[in-house]
Amino acid sequence: MKLLLDRHSDTPLYRQIAEQIRELIRTGVLTAGCRLPTVRRLALDHGLTRLTVQSGYAELQTQGLVESYVGRGTFVAERAQTMSIPTARAALSRSAVDPATWRSGSSLLSELVRMGEQPQMLSFAQAIPASSTYPTRELQQALSRVLQHPDALDYGPIQGEAELREQVSPLLLERGIAESPEAILISAGAQQGIDVALRALAKPGDVILAEQPVYPGIMELAAAHGLRVVAIPMDEGGMRVQELEVACSAHRPRLVYTVPTFHNPTGLSLDPDRGEALLALAREHDFLLLEDDVYGLLAYDGEVPLPLKARDQSGRVIYITSFSKSLAPGLRLGALAAGPDWLAPLAAAKQSSDLICSSLMQRALALYLRRGHFASHLQEVRILYRERRDAMFKALDTYLPSCGYTRPRGGLSIWVTLPEDIDEYDFCREATLRGVGVARGQAFFAQPQPHGHMRLCFGSHAPDQIEQGVRVLGELLQDYRRHRTLLLARAGLSAHPLV
Amino acid sequence: MKLLLDRHSDTPLYRQIAEQIRELIRTGVLTAGCRLPTVRRLALDHGLTRLTVQSGYAELQTQGLVESYVGRGTFVAERAQTMSIPTARAALSRSAVDPATWRSGSSLLSELVRMGEQPQMLSFAQAIPASSTYPTRELQQALSRVLQHPDALDYGPIQGEAELREQVSPLLLERGIAESPEAILISAGAQQGIDVALRALAKPGDVILAEQPVYPGIMELAAAHGLRVVAIPMDEGGMRVQELEVACSAHRPRLVYTVPTFHNPTGLSLDPDRGEALLALAREHDFLLLEDDVYGLLAYDGEVPLPLKARDQSGRVIYITSFSKSLAPGLRLGALAAGPDWLAPLAAAKQSSDLICSSLMQRALALYLRRGHFASHLQEVRILYRERRDAMFKALDTYLPSCGYTRPRGGLSIWVTLPEDIDEYDFCREATLRGVGVARGQAFFAQPQPHGHMRLCFGSHAPDQIEQGVRVLGELLQDYRRHRTLLLARAGLSAHPLV
Numbered sequence: 001m002k003l004l005l006d007r008h009s010d011t012p013l014y015r016q017i018a019e020q021i022r023e024l025i026r027t028g029v030l031t032a033g034c035r036l037p038t039v040r041r042l043a044l045d046h047g048l049t050r051l052t053v054q055s056g057y058a059e060l061q062t063q064g065l066v067e068s069y070v071g072r073g074t075f076v077a078e079r080a081q082t083m084s085i086p087t088a089r090a091a092l093s094r095s096a097v098d099p100a101t102w103r104s105g106s107s108l109l110s111e112l113v114r115m116g117e118q119p120q121m122l123s124f125a126q127a128i129p130a131s132s133t134y135p136t137r138e139l140q141q142a143l144s145r146v147l148q149h150p151d152a153l154d155y156g157p158i159q160g161e162a163e164l165r166e167q168v169s170p171l172l173l174e175r176g177i178a179e180s181p182e183a184i185l186i187s188a189g190a191q192q193g194i195d196v197a198l199r200a201l202a203k204p205g206d207v208i209l210a211e212q213p214v215y216p217g218i219m220e221l222a223a224a225h226g227l228r229v230v231a232i233p234m235d236e237g238g239m240r241v242q243e244l245e246v247a248c249s250a251h252r253p254r255l256v257y258t259v260p261t262f263h264n265p266t267g268l269s270l271d272p273d274r275g276e277a278l279l280a281l282a283r284e285h286d287f288l289l290l291e292d293d294v295y296g297l298l299a300y301d302g303e304v305p306l307p308l309k310a311r312d313q314s315g316r317v318i319y320i321t322s323f324s325k326s327l328a329p330g331l332r333l334g335a336l337a338a339g340p341d342w343l344a345p346l347a348a349a350k351q352s353s354d355l356i357c358s359s360l361m362q363r364a365l366a367l368y369l370r371r372g373h374f375a376s377h378l379q380e381v382r383i384l385y386r387e388r389r390d391a392m393f394k395a396l397d398t399y400l401p402s403c404g405y406t407r408p409r410g411g412l413s414i415w416v417t418l419p420e421d422i423d424e425y426d427f428c429r430e431a432t433l434r435g436v437g438v439a440r441g442q443a444f445f446a447q448p449q450p451h452g453h454m455r456l457c458f459g460s461h462a463p464d465q466i467e468q469g470v471r472v473l474g475e476l477l478q479d480y481r482r483h484r485t486l487l488l489a490r491a492g493l494s495a496h497p498l499v
Numbered sequence: 500m501k502l503l504l505d506r507h508s509d510t511p512l513y514r515q516i517a518e519q520i521r522e523l524i525r526t527g528v529l530t531a532g533c534r535l536p537t538v539r540r541l542a543l544d545h546g547l548t549r550l551t552v553q554s555g556y557a558e559l560q561t562q563g564l565v566e567s568y569v570g571r572g573t574f575v576a577e578r579a580q581t582m583s584i585p586t587a588r589a590a591l592s593r594s595a596v597d598p599a600t601w602r603s604g605s606s607l608l609s610e611l612v613r614m615g616e617q618p619q620m621l622s623f624a625q626a627i628p629a630s631s632t633y634p635t636r637e638l639q640q641a642l643s644r645v646l647q648h649p650d651a652l653d654y655g656p657i658q659g660e661a662e663l664r665e666q667v668s669p670l671l672l673e674r675g676i677a678e679s680p681e682a683i684l685i686s687a688g689a690q691q692g693i694d695v696a697l698r699a700l701a702k703p704g705d706v707i708l709a710e711q712p713v714y715p716g717i718m719e720l721a722a723a724h725g726l727r728v729v730a731i732p733m734d735e736g737g738m739r740v741q742e743l744e745v746a747c748s749a750h751r752p753r754l755v756y757t758v759p760t761f762h763n764p765t766g767l768s769l770d771p772d773r774g775e776a777l778l779a780l781a782r783e784h785d786f787l788l789l790e791d792d793v794y795g796l797l798a799y800d801g802e803v804p805l806p807l808k809a810r811d812q813s814g815r816v817i818y819i820t821s822f823s824k825s826l827a828p829g830l831r832l833g834a835l836a837a838g839p840d841w842l843a844p845l846a847a848a849k850q851s852s853d854l855i856c857s858s859l860m861q862r863a864l865a866l867y868l869r870r871g872h873f874a875s876h877l878q879e880v881r882i883l884y885r886e887r888r889d890a891m892f893k894a895l896d897t898y899l900p901s902c903g904y905t906r907p908r909g910g911l912s913i914w915v916t917l918p919e920d921i922d923e924y925d926f927c928r929e930a931t932l933r934g935v936g937v938a939r940g941q942a943f944f945a946q947p948q949p950h951g952h953m954r955l956c957f958g959s960h961a962p963d964q965i966e967q968g969v970r971v972l973g974e975l976l977q978d979y980r981r982h983r984t985l986l987l988a989r990a991g992l993s994a995h996p997l998v
Binding site for chain 2: 126128131132134136137139140143144147148150151152153154155156187188189191192195199204217220221224226324328329330331332348349351352353354355356357358359360361
């Protein structure tokens with residue numbers, strides 16, 4: 001194997017090795033089971049140290065693209081191959097289900113957004129990145145460069161700028177997904193990705209399944225499109241397959257919406273075996289999978305679960321990602337990846353939504369990615385968020401020992417279960433009055449829940465702020481138990497209602 | 500009956516026949532009891548086999564839309580009309596599920612967009628500004644300034660950045676509209692403005708009225724939302740009020756979509772008296788007016804008609820504007836102005852569509868506006884576009900004297916009526932093959948039209964290019980008459996199909 005390595009490039013040699021082999025897999029030159037050269041051989045052929053080659057192979061292994069066997073060598077993984085298999089056409093069920101009656105009532109999502117807007121609020125309510133990490137300088141350079149061509153301010157292709165799709169394709173590969181730029185549709189963040197998918201692929205009256213708790217946006221969207229959401233409970237291993245199977249038979253769902261990796265709000269990931277079961281159910285019951293992977297790149301503890309799309313052999317997974325969490329929300333850029341059968345209706349829905357995403361922003365992001373800034377950005381934020389997550393773990397242990405909480409290995413949020421005697425609404429409201437914003441658990445459910453929860457997001461605050469905010473919550477819990485009646489009265493009279 | 504059949508479409512001819520007749524029934528052009536042409540007649544008129552026509556009729560019969568009686572003929576079924584809403588919705592739903600139907604469905608808007616993308620094409624097809632006028636330098640400065648605050652890359656308010664709404668408010672005043680920043684919602688261009696308005700203010704099965712010809716986006720959007728569009732004819736004075744009144748009584752519309760100023764595609768403006776009548780009808784029949792004013796600032800000949808919103812006393816006008824035509828499409832920024840009753844549902848629809856518009860772009864545009872660049876920009880482009888429009892007038896007089904055309908006092912397009920013996924589809928297709936892109940008239944109608952039209956946009960080409968392009972069209976018209984058969988054959992064999 002002959003690789004083209006550039007010793008003067010900013011990209012380290014081991015990464016160049018990894019990138020080039022990944023590209024060979026993506027383009028189908030290397031197929032599953034192919035044996036890579038030995039570390040020794042490749043090092044010798046290219047005048048490299050063995051450590052360099054080993055590091056490159058290790059990166060490929062982390063991404064699940066190759067597998068090493070002691071004494072035998074390194075091979076392209078089975079699942080790497082599924083990437084280049086053309087997606088099978090899905091013949092779809094047309095289940096006749098009664099029209100939706102689900103209504104969101106109060107717009108809890110707006111409530112979340114507004115909570116983050118209050119000045120002087122120490123808010124854990126929104127799953128937002130640390131603004132200190134936003135790539136202002138690099139983006140400014142990219143924008144200036146791109147604006148040298150006036151057509152950066154023109155209309156562009158509905159599917160998205162080719163140069164951005166060409167940069168997104170290798171990024172998907174880092175998540176084990178081999179899709180060409182032609183299979184990618186640029187969207188205004190994941191929210192539009194979901195909207196466009198529901199517009200294009202479901203019709204009023206259809207049933208969609210979603211794990212619960214769930215990102216509130218999906219419930220509002222489903223209501224807006226006349227779809228019925230059926231909740232599938234989840235546990236530490238993600239969506240529960242048994243209940244899912246029952247729901248499939250009972251409801252004949254059109255699609256299943258899922259956040260299998262670092263799920264919002266719990267931060268948990270789907271057990272790989274369950275992922276396989278989910279894919280099998282999709283084939284058996286003829287539904288589509290809408291996989292929301294906006295947190296997939298924010299992994300803090302070693303191995304990262306592969307998305308469903310990486311194991312999708314039947315072309316049923318519509319994959320949604322976004323730069324809002326991993327880079328900056330203000331870009332309003334994300335992407336969908338889908339088989340050719342679905343891309344045309346998705347693009348048509350995108351077009352009728354808002355024609356195109358800003359060509360200028362797309363080109364600037366493409367340039368930012370091409371210049372290789374994103375890899376180091378991800379490295380930086382992963383370290384930062386791990387530290388913040390750990391600070392929140394510690395603060396929860398210290399100040400809220402009577403609460404249960406998840407221990408996510410990635411993402412931006414922790415899901416806290418309040419003690420049974422605590423009223424979620426009162427607690428979260430009082431927390432806000434004391435200057436600490438939290439997202440109340442009910443926002444993530446379609447039905448009222450017996451137990452109280454809250455989602456705490458740790459991405460946008462330094463460890464000392466996290467400690468301070470969680471301490472306020474701990475004090476509140478104690479006060480709440482002591483003076484419950486008094487507090488309720490106070491909250492009712494407050495001059496600062498939380499709207 | 501004249502149907503527009505596309506022999507190069509993926510959709511079989513019999514299905515095209517069925518779809519077009521279904522559309523005629525749906526839009527009320529063909530009503531219950533109407534007799535369809537005989538199979539023999541329709542086959543003869545369109546050069547088809549009888550089997551093809553029979554298959555099309557059979558499909559309509561299966562759907563219960565027509566009834567055949569031996570010896571008498573084929574008639575629109577009694578129940579076809581009462582069914583028309585649910586049936587139309589079911590048809591839409593089917594197309595939303597079946598990608599094959601989608602792709603072959605008449606996505607004429609995509610066709611327009613693609614036409615502009617062909618390299619070396621001198622295209623008058625898209626209503627786009629002159630890219631030479633895009634404010635690249637000022638915008639670059641504004642972006643650099645705004646990016647000094649990292650929160651420019653954060654999430655912002657759903658309604659839009661306050662600083663941008665504060666700049667838009669005085670701009671509306673230039674159009675005679677006094678609305679505070681609180682009454683403004685920022686959108687991703689007018690397309691999203693329309694989408695959001697339809698999402699928030701209409702429900703599936705509602706009827707909306709629109710002047711025809713009409714911006715094609717509204718028809719695609721209405722179909723996507725399960726709305727029925729009833730076409731109101733227009734003349735030199737805009738939408739015809741008498742027909743509008745009849746339609747109001749017959750259809751009880753939820754809203755009327757209109758482009759009263761420098762209408763797309765005709766460039767004409769609504770007579771002020773008709774505007775008053777329209778506002779009175781809105782009160783009387785209790786419907787909303789969706790006023791699309793994206794061309795309102797592009798006026799070239801003195802006095803500019805006031806928008807309906809400026810005379811709206813009952814708060815029934817939802818006003819939509821955009822910076823795409825007056826400044827640059829790549830910004831993807833526009834605005835809605837509406838009374839307080841409508842703003843909350845509009846903002847909720849915006850939120851579920853894509854949460855927010857890019858904070859960065861909003862702030863940069865706000866700064867651009869605050870620095871006063873927009874006024875001089877408008878002055879510059881008005882002079883430029885007037886010159887280009889006049890060049891096109893002159894070229895049309897010179898090279899297409901047998902065509903009728905509008906004489907717009909603003910906007911970006913001229914509406915050309917082809918001579919009766921010219922087949923619009925063939926003419927526009929051949930024009931494209933000769934390197935001159937035009938938007939075919941049919942794209943702006945819901946039903947097949949007896950006369951051929953084309954929309955010519957003059958904004959993005961210099962006078963000499965305009966002269967050159969229109970000359971090609973004039974030569975084509977002459978050639979077409981001389982060698983009609985030959986041309987048709989050539990078009991059919993071309994290696995460069997216009998998809």
